[in-house]
Amino acid sequence: MEKNKIDHTVLSNYFAQWAEEYPVETWIIGGINIWPILKKSIFFTILVENGGKNQQISPIYIRAYKKIKKLIKAWIYVKRLKLEKANFLFSSSYQQRIFYKDREFNRFIEPLMDYLEEQGEKSYLLEYPEVKKERAYRPERIVDIQCMLALYSSSKNKNKYVEELKQLARFDEFLENVYVKTNLDAGYNKNRLIRIILSIKSWEKVYTKIIKLTNPRYVLGLVYYSDAIYGLNLAARKLGVTSIDLQHGGMGKAHPAYFFNKIPAEGYNLLPDIFWVWSDSDYKNINNWAKKTPHNVLLGGNPWIGLLGKKENNKKSINKKRPVILFTLQPINDIIPSYLYKIIAETTEEFEWWLRFHPRMTGEEKKGVLDKLSNFGILDSITFDYSSKAPLPVVLRECDLHISFSSGSITEAAIMHRFSLILSETGINFYENLIEEGWAFPCIERDPQIIKNKIRIYLERGQNSILNKEVDYRETLKLLLKET
Known part of the structure; x- marks a missing residue:
């Protein structure tokens, strides 16, 4: 192979x-x-x-x-x-x-x-x-x-x-x-x-x-x-x-x-x-x-989510006019496939699209994404600066639906009680339990209309979901302290 x-x-x-x-x-x-x-x-x-290419030896x-x-x-x-x-x-x-x-x-x-x-x-x-x-x-x-x-x-x-x-x-x-x-x-x-x-x-x-x-x-x-x-x-x-x-x-x-x-x-x-x-x-x-x-x-x-939940007091940083779709990007070969650019371009009036660059993405990779958005004429309609720089738990709290190929953000989205659409077989394999529990959903179709319908369905479900209490890392540390 x-x-x-x-x-x-x-x-x-x-x-x-x-x-x-x-x-x-x-x-x-x-x-x-x-x-x-x-x-x-x-x-x-x-x-x-x-x-595993050989490195040059001094x-x-x-x-x-x-x-x-x-x-x-x-x-x-x-x-x-x-x-x-x-x-x-x-x-x-x-x-x-x-x-x-x-x-x-x-x-x-x-x-x-x-x-x-x-x-x-x-x-x-x-x-x-x-x-x-x-x-x-x-x-x-x-x-x-x-x-x-x-x-x-x-x-x-x-x-x-x-x-x-x-x-x-x-x-x-x-x-x-x-x-x-x-x-x-x-x-x-x-x-x-x-x-x-x-x-x-x-x-x-x-x-x-x-x-x-x-x-x-x-x-x-x-x-x-x-x-x-x-x-x-x-x-x-x-x-x-x-x-x-x-x-x-x-x-x-x-x-x-x-x-x-x-x-x-x-x-x-x-x-x-x-x-x-x-x-x-x-x-x-x-x-x-x-x-x-x-x-x-x-x-x-999750200590990071727990800390921000305590300090940020669930406040919003941006006033939203439409449902926010957060797309967490990854440094993979095809960062945003062409069919997804098409979906984003066709729905900017219906949704607010927030793109979050992965910390390991290079400047060239980021520029490639921005150039493509510009070619579609939608660069000014997309949020990427705030959504990339703000702490992930804050951005997840403010979004209404999360999508990704296989990012660890899918786990954090579930902790923040946000649904995720998973765009790859790898992601589906990674997050089987989240799919079984109803926090993540496969979305590997390439048909723009099917994907847009799934986005609308899970946006509506997310608004009606029942929130569970998060595990507090401080309580966990208390248990460990009792054993010292």
């Missing part, structure tokens, strides 16, 4: 087939269960990274100079590092921050830290791969773990791991099957796997150092399937600390990190002990496969 024909749904089916056919739960290198790494690596190489003298410089900086940083006892440690990529009230703010973590501080609990935020304290909200709580990494990085066990890889049952057969189905080279997969294991081991040492300094009860990571947070979960497990993954987006079966159909009796040691999720639907998604494993699910609520 040509790689450009593989999408999230096809790949998730492959993962399920491979897990059934091969002894993936037995594959261990360096004490690490590697199946979660393989799923993530194959997924992102094929669908995100465009096949001359050896430049690399040596940079390494020495990093080692000196790391040694000084660790020497000066003074941390107090903290029951809660948080960790995340700095890139998860958004601009909020003139500072860069981690919307999924810092509401939790602020509440804990109100309760007299100290916590730290361990960030990577870069930290900009001059821009960050509450920079005194940040620990720059990227700065520490050079002191704990090592490749001395590389040959040992290569030998262990050779002993894995039916592993070469598996890689050959991957190549047949995806064109992904077996040698690339092996080399990348060893590099990732070495990276995780280095991060494990960094987190071990900090855990021993602070003696936490819980460590909470964002995007657990990064090398860093894999290392955090590994360190926490070895030191008897409970690890928690904080939800940051969609968690459907098509996501390689949030669905496993084969799990060892002791669980995967790279996965968290607990998945903190936002909604009943997300709870069901994880609990369906995790309920008879060591991995647990906690319905904890």
Whole structure:
């Protein structure tokens, strides 16, 4: 099969087939269960990274100079590092921050830290791969773990791991099957796997150092399937600390990190002990496969929505003259297909169209969308600046209907009690539970009239929907505090 024909749904089916056919739960290198790494690596190489092209390598003298410089900086940083006892440690990529009230703010973590501080609990935020304290909200709580990494990085066990890889049952057969189905080279997969294991081991040492300094009860990571947070979960497990993954987006079966159909009796040691999720639907998604494993699910609520609900007091920012349709865009090949431009152009008198650019969309991609709207003569009729810059929960609260291909905004829309029309098979696969619960609806037709009728139907239903109470993240933290 040509790689450009593989999408999230096809790949998730492959993962399920491979897990059934091969002894993936037995594959261990360096004490690490590697199946979660393989799923993530194959997924992102094929669908995100465009096949794993080789990066240009700097001359050896430049690399040596940079390494020495990093080692000196790391040694000084660790020497000066003074941390107090903290029951809660948080960790995340700095890139998860958004601009909020003139500072860069981690919307999924810092509401939790602020509440804990109100309760007299100290916590730290361990960030990577870069930290900009001059821009960050509450920079005194940040620990720059990227700065520490050079002191704990090592490749001395590389040959040992290569030998262990050779002993894995039916592993070469598996890689050959991957190549047949995806064109992904077996040698690339092996080399990348060893590099990732070495990276995780280095991060494990960094987190071990900090855990021993602070003696936490819980460590909470964002995007657990990064090398860093894999290392955090590994360190926490070895030191008897409970690890928690904080939800940051969609968690459907098509996501390689949030669905496993084969799990060892002791669980995967790279996965968290607990998945903190936002909604009943997300709870069901994880609990369906995790309920008879060591991995647990906690319905904890969405901190960002909870914070804004408290601060914004549900106020409107824009006076609406017509029903608002919010279209959350994604950096995919065809950002807005031609049939959707046609629908938007034909309904600007009936609906207000708000387009929200994805944070990862490039300037060129945004310009392409705006140019196309201009060609249709409707650029001035579309809201895109406010709807892209305002916090997502605020925009969702103000819209009357949400549409998207497969964005994590579909989950947040359901939490905000807004219906979503899902425009792709991938999205339908991701959000099966939301469809079953009646918060999201398939809309994969290409006929403009059918889509316009669906928009009208679900706008009317949305106006008559009964709202359920959101889960309050503060109540969840109270429960965790009782166990400290």
